[in-house]
Amino acid sequence: MGKKVLIVGLGLIGSSLALAIKKEHPNVKIIGLDIQKSSEEFALKRGMIDEIGGKLEDVAPISDVILLCSPVETVKSQLVKLSKLPLQSNVLISDVGSVKKEIVDTANVLGLKNFIGGHPMAGSHKSGVSAGDERLFENAYYILTPQKDTIKEKIEELQTLLSGTKAKFVTLESEEHDKITGMLSHLPHVIAAGLVNQSKEFNEQHQGAKRLAAGGFRDLTRIASSDPRMWTDILLNNKEVLFELIEEWQEVMNGVKKWLKMENQEAIFEFFATAKKTRNQMPVHKEGALPAFYDLFVDVPDIPGVIAEVTGILGKHELSLVNLKILETREDIFGILQLTFKRQGDLKRAMEILRNETSYLCYEE
Template sequence: MKQNVLIIGLGLIGASLAIAIKKEHPAVHLIGWDYFEETRIIAKNQQIVDEIPTTFEEGAVKADILLLAVPIKTSLTYLQELAALPLKPTALVTDAGSTKQEIMVLAEQLPFDFIGGHPMAGSHKSGVSAANGDLFENAYYIFTVPQNEQVAKRVTELQVLFQGARAKYVMLTAEEHDQITGMLSHLPHIIASGLVNQADVFNQLHPRAKQLAAGGFRDITRIASADPQMWTDILLSNREALLALMDTWQTQMTEISDWLKTEDQTKIFQFFENAKDTRDNLPVHSNGAIPAFYDLMVDVPDRPGVIAEITSILGQADISVINIKILETREDIIGVLQLTFKNQGDLLAGKQCIEEKTDYPCRLK
């Protein structure tokens, strides 16, 4: 019997998972639903899904597996709606949310089987048009299972369904998940956004600062360019973990402030030395809590046609570039072209092609 899979939310994550599912399981019948009609139409026209039901309820009752690929608070609302519908007795529901404790507590009260999920991948682009079946390759896909052993055993059904994503499966408790992602993803987003907001106020007094921010500052705060609604939901649903982490962060900032006041050179040096050692030992271009950015820096001469030359080389090699930026803070005649690729394979292949066909120095960021 053909398996019906309903994907609720056809943005970047939902649509990308749909492509990955179809690639490995072409016989699966993919039903898609999204709040926005335009998104539903695009998903159907681009054959990302096989069917768009007339109503959400129609799609839900015929589905064997249901995936919620929507913000956390929206998932909680959908789960309440699903609880009132006559789903198939064997229906299995999962989600793709960034926090797990709140949703797993609700799941224990629901009349259907639920397993929490979190594919830890993303992109600076969003929406159904940015869908990419390779988005999750080598990324971590975390599952949080309920205490019910019979339901927990069904995680293998999801692992088989998502085989086409080529992700690395990890099992965590909901508490472990939220603590880890709080430290490695949620807190950094708060800090990056705080820096951007502080710089915005600073720019009112020093207008030239905005121009200079086009270089390193823009890069270290790039994760602040995220969906505000999604991050509002994440913070509120991981409130306790984040409050504790922010207290620790504020304590550390107070310590640094004290070292500056007392001109404690030893403490300041140790702070940066420890950070450098830790940072240098982190995995390079491994997908983790924050989506990896596959950037290649190319030193190019300041002359007409250089960008066209580089893009032509990559185009002939059938390598896609998802973003191009010219860094504006260099003071010499050599410019820096920043090329962003969609995955590590394209990054390394692009670097090799440019180095083989030009004498422009290339380096991974």
């Protein structure tokens, strides 16, 4: 048997990492730990792990690699426990948290010299061990934040172990990582949640708003559906970065408010023109700090059974949808069926299948 890899936390990320490691390195022995016994049993039954670990203090000392796939605060507590155990001298430890400086600093203070922070920038609308997917990280960025004295060979060892993820590895300093994800992920989640909460109060006073919000507003605020416990954890562990970003956002909104009061058409126009130009220069369909989704549009006749026909064809070919929405349905004309996929490859395959098996017009935007 090859290396012993301990995965602590068998949720979406932990179980998906187990599958990816197992696929590329079948000789690796994967030991799984989770606070939910049912998750451990599910992972063992499905072949995600080779063994249920029992207690951290029992299995950590015999492990060659330890992957902590828990919330940030929990990871910090686990690092404290690991620092008190007789670990192997060359053990490699990593995590998957969305905040890195707090975790890397904790490991450094505790003297865990072979700790490398990790953040796979991938997710799903599903959660838990049953959502484990060996392709979850495919083409996504996987950020590594080693300590300053981490040797190159250890970074390469971790990348080799995780090669089955098919992810794109990027190395950053932990502080830089937190600033970037704060701007590109954490602040947008705060703003999205704020908009949704504001609309809740608005909807109570304007009953027609709830129905109209089902379109673009719902898409704009999609990330507000994220796990509230996880995001509480993330915000509290990246609060210094968010203090600055929220203040800057408030200054921007105050500027817009000022321009409206002054009816400053030039400033308002420039505000939107700059945003349009900047967004148009962003990479299209690249995995980044926010979960990526890919939309396929299908012009379908407004007749009974057409949606079942399309979804049935996709189901037959084992293509999974993240979301399905009808953008327009009126009598005697074509409606627009929006099909959302997690991977661009699934979108391309779905478009090819529907074009071959139906007469419907399929396209991206």
